[in-house]
Amino acid sequence: MIKPFEFLLPTKIIFGRGELKSLKEELKEKNPKKIMVVTDPNLRNLEVFKKLLEQLENFDYVVFDEIEPNPKDYNVEKGAKCAVDEKVDLIIAFGGGSPIDATKVISLIAAQGGSVKEYMQKKIEIEKALPFIAIPTTAGTGSEVTFSSVITDTEEKFKYTIKSPLIAADVAIIDPELTLSLPKSITATTGMDALTHAIEGYTALCTEPIAESVGLTAVSYITKHLEEAVENGDNIEARENVMMGSLLAGLSFSHSDVAAVHCMAEALGSIYDSPHGTCNSVLLPYVMEYNLPETTDKYASIAREMGIEGEDNLEVANKGIEKIKKLSKSIGLPDFKSLNINPDDFEKLSEMSEKNGSTPSNPRAINKEQYLEIFKKAYKE
């Protein structure tokens, strides 16, 4: 039986090389009085940011460039204050997942008031947010089409997810040309984040047929083109395909969920501030090994999307997991040990992983003891 489900997509998607130019038209239509551009301090100095500003020539705008990686509660509070003080009525999020995730909650607080903590603890119901346009400059997070925002509570050192279709972007302008100048390491880490979204979105317990279809197709786009995009960053064909994979993976997990890999990666990110995609990449194959008894057929389908052939699903699935390990290595991502995580923290990290709201979505039941075993295994190999 196909379980009943709803599929909602409040975001208009504009995809294509050079489509940044469509921003002007979108803005003319929305006719904002004042725009706030939310980004990070590094991006502000890059050529790609000048391209964005060219589009804003005839508009009144302010730039808020204080978003850190693994965006923090205080980044969001400060951004929301800036939006209110400047009487902003539209936000453009420009950058990777951090500025886009942060903008979702900035636009919420600017429109509705309250604090980040109150939304994290679900003390206030989400009712409205300022309109925002998401323009990703990396191919990985899928945040431009998801309804969720992951923000670090710096007091608790815990990453909370704030989720509602009301905080999704109104428009996502996805222009692969914006990723041409990304360094190899960011291409690699964000690409593996996208692959993890695709695999978890496809296999999460709450998935449905549309999320499954786009998730599985995303695996194909990403795994066939990621190595080339890392190796030859100016290959627009490869960039475009990885970006499409990232978009589809975002659509998949936002209508399904992420699962154990993200629960563990978010725990690592909360304590160590390690790059999100790299945390996913070091843990993904080990979680897959754990999940394999419950997901053999789906993992075999994933492996077949990666070009692996064979009759026996278990054998094909195992080869797929090995290929994912090799892929991380070949694109230069480190192993778990190189992240300088203290094994004494595994206990605490396992507890945090169990507490994550996506733990019940994992295709095989998992608790803190099993998380601990996976942390240990990933660290040993």
Ligand SMILES: [Fe+2]
């Ligand atoms: Fe992610």
